[in-house]
Amino acid sequence: MxxxxxxxxxxxxxxxxxxxxxxxxxxxxxxxxxxxxxxxxxxxxxxxxxxxxxxxxxxxxxxxxxxxxxxxxxxxAARVVDAVADQVAAFTHTCFMVTPYEGYVAVAEQLARLTPGDHEKRTALFNSGSEAVENAVKIARSFTGKDAVVVFDHAYHGRTNLTMAMTAKNMPYKHGFGPFAGEVYRAPMSYPFRDAPEIDGKLAAARATAQIETQVGAENLAAVVIEPIQGEGGFIVPAPGFLAALAEWCRANDVIFVADEVQSGFGRTGTWFAVEHDGVVPDLVVSAKGIAGGLPLAAVTGRADVMDAVHPGGLGGTYGGNPLACAAALAVIETIEAExxxxxxxxxxxxxxxxxxxxxxxxxxxxxxxxxxxxxxxxxxxxxxxxxxxxxxxxxxxxxxxxxxxxxxxxxxxxxxxxxxxxxxxxxxxxxxxxxxxxxxxxxx
The missing domain is CATH 3.90.1150.10 (Aspartate Aminotransferase, domain 1)
Known part of the structure; x- marks a missing residue:
């Protein structure tokens, strides 16, 4: 049926x-x-x-x-229902940090296959997009030894304290909830509909990086975090060349480029991840929402050297990579590919x-x-x-x-x-x- x-x-x-x-x-x-x-x-x-x-x-x-x-x-979805039913009959939870299980590992293997780039990768699983974004920042700070984070106008990254600081819109997400986490800076986004006609992707990126260099300093910057297509901010698709130029600047300045694909990822835009439309290979990719067909699951996937910079025990959470959600995620991947x-x-x-x-x-x-x-x-x-x-x-x-x-x-x-x-x-x-x-x-x- x-x-x-x-x-x-x-x-x-x-x-x-x-x-x-x-x-x-x-x-x-x-x-x-x-x-x-x-x-x-x-x-x-x-x-x-x-x-x-x-x-x-x-x-x-x-x-x-x-x-x-x-x-x-x-x-x-039929495969998701069947996979979750089988898993719930086996066990609902052990905590991967206590007694690990294959589903978590299998999801990490699939994310290494599906995320952009053929480099060696590692994954850590969490519960929500906000939690995964926050952990991506932790990972970038651990790897670089730097503190500052740059986000963009119109961005939405979550509702936790750090991700509220990263989110641009006041109502309803931030109003009355401060003070917020520090060392978060905002740069201008490429917004083709509202930018002047002469501001193409490269010029928009130059505008952003010039502001970053003067107001933050690359030597202080751990990560640039950006939605390849902004979600809550208005489904803003940056001009061609904007993301690629940002990623190139990050590589040249030892800054981690984080693609927040919470809303745009997992097949939503016609590729597994929206950043693929721009030919960009991020250092870290954040997944959530569509990853598990309705069960709470999120992930940070990225360069092995970056992900492994965190000390053992520094990442995790009681429910992160819950076995039911992992079973659902594997079924989602199978469904997208089979159909x-x-x-x-x-x-x-x-x-x-x-x-x-x-x-x-x-x-x-x-x-x-x-x-x-x-x-x-x-x-x-x-x-x-x-x-x-x-x-x-x-x-x-x-x-x-x-x-x-x-x-x-x-x-x-x-x-x-x-x-x-x-x-x-x-x-x-x-x-x-x-x-x-x-x-x-x-x-x-």
Whole structure:
């Protein structure tokens, strides 16, 4: 039995939203869960598969969020379900640091194979993207003996204290939570839609490195950490040559180049890792989200000499590389390869970009359409000024929600709608969702 055979792959609204059972559960949520934990949708999931999420009232939603790029191979993917069931029957936990097991080693071996570059590599496994980013910084500092870290405008790297310092956006991620970790510096990002036309990738990189040299000093810098395609910042794809020039500068100055592929990695952009589009081989690659099909797993993979610079016992955690998550990750890799999901991501890109650019041609509020694979975005602007228009993005997304389409906004100004469908979604569901988006644009004045 496949995942798609148990859940009808069509959008359906049986009740007004939210339905009565979701309303009851939301009341319980308000009474029991911190208000700091917000929800995008007012409905509660009962099951999900393929490109559909079904709520507890029987409403079916087209999933353009994938749990924020997590269920890349589809929720409840058959191989993942089987692998986790087998593992949970064997054992759920021993702690790899106490009694190790093969799954952890196997995941590390696969990551050495899949991450860019043919050099000798090592991996350490963790629970979340934030945790993995923080450990990448620890590793870089241990190897270089230097303290400073450079990140970029519009970046998002997590919610822990160090990664909040690395994240650019104040609300909702940083406001009221300081003071933050020190020795974190910010450089200008390549943002083709908002940069002057003459600022190509190389010039943008020169602008960034000049600021780093004057304000930080390469002799103090342990790592440059960058998302090859920025996620929460607005799905910003840097201009060609930007990442390569940064990586070259890092090599010349003994600085560790860290690719934060938490949202963009694991097949999402049509390659295993987004940095491959730019021909860049990072020193360290951070993986999470889509790596384990919905189970919590993250990784830092990189040069053996860098990863092995940390003293024994310096990396780890009670749950890092949990055996259930490792089993899921191996099944995710098998699924992507067996079903040629990298090619599917590229097909999704063609379909999404085509439809969105048709809309853009007739609607000046869509200032930019960009992205790669199944990581596509539309940026909304005031047609008169070009300034970001978060109100339009919010209203269109709200309309989509009301019609049974899960969409997410992002961007520094909240003016970007992002499309993160699972790679198992059908063309029919994509077309239906885009029809809803088109209707939403017509509704929002």
């Amino acid at each position: 496949t995942e798609l055979s148990t859940l009808e792959q069509s959008r359906l609204l049986r009740t007004p939203l939210p339905g009565p059972r979701s309303q009851e559960l939301m009341a319980r949520k308000v009474a029991a869960v911190s208000q700091g934990v917000a929800t995008t949708m007012p409905v509660f999931a009962a099951r999900a598969a393929g490109g559909i999420v079904e709520d507890i009232d029987g409403n079916r939603f087209i999933d353009l969020g994938s749990g924020i790029a997590v269920t890349t191979v589809g929720s409840s 040629d999901m990298l090619a599917r991501a590229r097909q999704i890109e063609e379909r999404l970009l085509g439809r969105l650019r048709e809309l853009q041609a007739n609607d000046p509020r869509i200032g930019d359409v960009r992205g790669r694979g199944a990581m596509i975005a539309a940026e909304f602007v005031d047609p008169a000024t070009g300034n970001p228009d978060g109100a339009v993005a919010k209203a269109v997304a709200a309309y989509a929600h009301s019609q049974g389409v899960i969409t997410l906004t992002c961007g520094t100004w909240g003016n970007v709608i992002r499309f993160l469908p699972p790679l198992s979604i059908s063309d029919e569901l994509l077309d239906d969702a885009l029809d809803v988006l088109t209707a939403g644009l017509e509704q929002v004045s």
